[in-house]
Amino acid sequence: MQERFISLFKETLEMEGKNVQPGDLFREYEEWDSMGQLSLIAMIDEEYDVVIEGKKFQEIQTIAQLVEAIELEKTK
Amino acid sequence: MSLYNPFLLTDKTILVTGASSGIGKAIAIECSKMGANVIITGRDQNRLKETFSLLQGEGNLQLIADFSTTEGINSFVEKLPDLNGVVHAAGIIKRLPLKFINEKALNELMQTNLYAPALLTQQLYKKKKLIDKSSIVFISSIAASFSSIGNIMYMASKGALNSLCKGIAFELSRNGIRVNSVLPGMVQTNLTKVITEQEIQDDIKRYPLGRYGKPEEIAYAAVYLLSDTTQWMTGSLLTIDGGITLR
Ligand SMILES: NC(=O)c1ccc[n+]([C@@H]2O[C@H](COP(=O)([O-])OP(=O)(O)OC[C@H]3O[C@@H](n4cnc5c(N)ncnc54)[C@H](OP(=O)(O)O)[C@@H]3O)[C@@H](O)[C@H]2O)c1
Numbered sequence: 001m002q003e004r005f006i007s008l009f010k011e012t013l014e015m016e017g018k019n020v021q022p023g024d025l026f027r028e029y030e031e032w033d034s035m036g037q038l039s040l041i042a043m044i045d046e047e048y049d050v051v052i053e054g055k056k057f058q059e060i061q062t063i064a065q066l067v068e069a070i071e072l073e074k075t076k
Numbered sequence: 077m078s079l080y081n082p083f084l085l086t087d088k089t090i091l092v093t094g095a096s097s098g099i100g101k102a103i104a105i106e107c108s109k110m111g112a113n114v115i116i117t118g119r120d121q122n123r124l125k126e127t128f129s130l131l132q133g134e135g136n137l138q139l140i141a142d143f144s145t146t147e148g149i150n151s152f153v154e155k156l157p158d159l160n161g162v163v164h165a166a167g168i169i170k171r172l173p174l175k176f177i178n179e180k181a182l183n184e185l186m187q188t189n190l191y192a193p194a195l196l197t198q199q200l201y202k203k204k205k206l207i208d209k210s211s212i213v214f215i216s217s218i219a220a221s222f223s224s225i226g227n228i229m230y231m232a233s234k235g236a237l238n239s240l241c242k243g244i245a246f247e248l249s250r251n252g253i254r255v256n257s258v259l260p261g262m263v264q265t266n267l268t269k270v271i272t273e274q275e276i277q278d279d280i281k282r283y284p285l286g287r288y289g290k291p292e293e294i295a296y297a298a299v300y301l302l303s304d305t306t307q308w309m310t311g312s313l314l315t316i317d318g319g320i321t322l323r
Binding site: 034035042046 | 171226
């Protein structure tokens with residue numbers, strides 16, 4: 001799950017070829033901006049059928065936490 | 077003696093769509109305060125009831141309708157009395173970057189923001205619900221020609237709505253019916269709750285007049301366009317945006 005997510009994440013933020021780790025604070029990437037955020041939320045909706053609500057999304061800091069949040073929503 | 081007020085809507089019957097929330101709700105309330113009999117419509121019964129309870133006067137009516145299908149629109153029109161004015165305020169937004177737009181999302185947006193006002197206006201006209209000198213108002217958006225992140229589909233729907241407005245204005249001028257649009261900038265309503273508080277605060281800083289709009293500030297423009305003061309005005313796109321498009 002995590003591996004696939006990281007690959008989708010890189011594709012979405014156009015970060016192919018860059019080093020992305022589960023513990024990374026993704027908001028600190030230079031590629032991160034409001035378009036990136038919108039794209040990421042849209043990707044998660046499309047690929048995992050999960051909608052992460054805005055407020056909750058703001059609390060998420062790392063890639064690993066993103067994966068956790070998706071898994072949590074999936075088991076609901 | 078009563079004060080001179082050329083903007084009164086006394087004895088006019090006005091239909092307001094999207095009246096269960098936000099801008100449509102404010103329009104319905106202001107029209108009722110200006111003396112109109114208001115017919116309000118929306119999908120959500122509780123929210124519509126709430127708007128209804130805030131209307132002034134006795135001649136108002138509430139009708140639940142869903143404009144996501146042509147049948148929904150047609151059967152709604154059957155229930156209506158003759159009208160002096162219509163305000164199309166029902167609308168939805170969905171932000172998706174180009175890579176993620178899709179047919180389903182496009183259809184939903186176009187149906188509510190473009191097809192519904194087009195087909196509703198057609199039915200009102202064909203069924204002769206619009207009496208002489210009536211006024212049609214579309215609530216469009218500055219987004220028709222002002223880009224913001226991920227707003228492609230909504231922008232397209234409002235751009236097309238502006239063209240629709242001008243087309244209908246031209247055709248119905250023969251009947252003395254005038255057709256105009258209001259193009260708001262950001263107004264805080266349910267529609268805008270999709271972004272976070274921080275994003276809102278940052279965005280507000282870009283507005284020359286220093287804040288977002290209030291629903292009433294759009295409603296007053298609708299009152300103006302519905303009143304007899306604008307009998308010689310048609311096909312206009314009236315921007316109300318705190319100056320944001322000056323940038
Ligand atoms: N808020 C802004 O910043 C802003 C700026 C520019 C333009 N506008 C435009 O202003 C209009 C009103 O927006 P708002 O901010 O007041 O939005 P809102 O608070 O979300 O209200 C939208 C209204 O549209 C109705 N509606 C949506 N889909 C419908 C459908 N399929 N059938 C029937 N009714 C439907 C809703 O009814 P139910 O809830 O009962 O379903 C609700 O009454 C929209 O056209 C919007 O594009 C808004």
